[in-house]
Amino acid sequence: MTAPSRCPPQAAPLPFSSTDRRSFLRGAGLAAAGLFSQHTSSAFGLSNPSVQSVPDYRIEIAEVEWELAPKKKIRTTAYNGQVPGPLLRVTEGKPVNIEIVNRLSREEIVHWHGQWIAPAVDGAMEEGAPMIPAGGRTQINFTPRPTGLHWYHTHAMAGRDLKRGLYSGQFGILYVEPRNNSGSYDQEQFITLRDWEPFYSASDDGSLMVQYASASINGRMLGHGDPIRVRAGQRVLFHIVNASATEAHWIALAGHRFQVLALDGQPVTTQAVVDTLRLGPAERVSTVVTMNSPGVWVLGEARERFRNSGMGVVVEYAESSGKPQPAAPAPLHWDYRAFGDAQPVVYKPDVTVPLVFTSRFEGHGALDRWMINGKSYPETDAVVLKEGLRHRLIFDNRSMDDHPVHLHRHSFVLVSIKGAVMSGVQKDVVIVEAGTKVEADLIASNPGDTLFHCHQQDHMNEGFMTLFRYA
């Protein structure tokens, strides 16, 4: 053990290189042309509506009819008329100004997931960020940090309405480029996983749960989007976001393996190579694949039933043809420790914060009520943080469900998984498997109210949230 570190978490640049600017512009859709323009906002926060600075981006929230596949259209709410919303590519430390226009007849809010920013612009009303009124607009400024793969999405509560909140199409990727960008890759692909057409399913064994009739990658069902075209020998960098409201997903690329570079945008200390990626809701993986197996393949869910629902995209080598081949069924295995330090180094915490997750059964035809330390939000007791101290968060999941828990405006370093010590993996979402414990260190370095919650929309709605407050 060494002395406790008081340093705020720092993100190193990912070990890969330059941006494919054309693909960015393609993805940006309706993003404003003044993408990297200078502006005068000096502090992050809400802009004075009377001061109409030129935004770097404009996001318009509106209803849309979206074609997942020919003859498969859904009505949802989306950003800028597209699913996913435009790719926002910003630079570490360079302030960005974003205008958000709400065309809906209800209030909305946009959360900047993974960013170490102020509560006023983080996009969670529980932290004090204002909702955007129906038909209203707002303009926000913040300085992007940390670097890497993040995302933005609605943080409005859905209640029991399966058309709202994260069940809708309100999500997009926020990519924060490091100032110094080294390394190499030949092609960069942004991937969003999404489940669609949710419905409640009652069970005589468990409780009411949300299931889905269809799924997509980048807004298209398998076989209906443009294939990812590659050449033998290329190194392709995939940035993958699980934007599902409730489902964890296992991703495989038949005939290939993934070298994991970063989790939740944060570089890992061991770039382990794996056959399958697991992403809980809101988790992100940046991974490079060496294209060394010519053919036509499916990048998608490792489990057939999800692939059949549409979660996949075709990866096509030049001069290859034929029916896309999915990955063969294989055991699904994921261990965060594989990406950490070979010799874990764990610091002594200043404060220990136990967080016990339990549920209350409300009937096989009802959603469980969720509790943190015995209470459901908003009755939960706030966790008090002391600035500069190392807090050991003990996620003690005593329920029968896995929980992808997320801390706003901060990252934490994983310290142990199921009792096994680890270090070297920094995240803002971690899956705490049923009946297990995960420990993570948080250095309180970003004052202001901070929301902590399970990222499953149905669990959030049923009380699985609490606030962290600075003393």
Place this chain on the structure above:
Amino acid sequence: MKFLLCLLLLAGMAVPLAQAQGNYEIQVYGAETVAPGDLMVELHSNFTADGQRKTIGGVLPTNRAEHETLELTEGINDWSEVGFYVFTSEQDGHGVQWVGDHIRPRVRVPEKWRWPVGVSLSTEVGYQRADYDPDTWTWEIRPIVDKQTGRWYWAVNPALERTWHGPDVNQGVGFSPAVKVSYDFTKKVTGGVEYYADYGSITNIASLHDQQQQIFPAIDLNVSPEWEINFGVGIGPTAATDHWIVKAIIGRRFDWGHKMK
């Protein structure tokens, strides 16, 4: 297959009597079907503590009979399954006897259609030996409607039956409803009431005396997604019904690794 065994077929009656409650598989169906590729293996154990004591019309008595039924149900896709039954009976003086077999395809409205209630339709065809049911070939069609709301659950099975071979072949279509209402006391323990009846021909309902009516206070134990456990004690208040039956269902689901897929 709810009404396999005939108790009384008395010659010369103006109104045909209802068929006996089939003490082989006593279960109110829910709309849910077995998951695609899964196999559900169930053993139905039914003991008639107080039933028909005499051989009537060549049909053996049910009193003190132990009926064991093996039910195998394979899920085809997310809206259909096929079930297969092997009926047996054991009682003093007759030993263990094979009674018959049925096959039961079933389709349902997929959950993703988001109907407000669960709906499925089962049809069952099969043979049973004349020693246990004079109607040796029968056919049943069973609509199923159910709903789970919070802790409450209800299911209705207004089943219609037709005899293809046997004395009731001219009776027409028989009406045999079954209903279940239950309440989740805990996540693992559900208690409720099941009701089974046979009203005779749908065009010529039997008198109450000749109808079969059974009420089962029952519990379901939800100990695991792989297991299904149901236990109940049935009371038959009418003359045409076995008066006391104890029933148990133990089921085990086998997914053959499909979950990994």
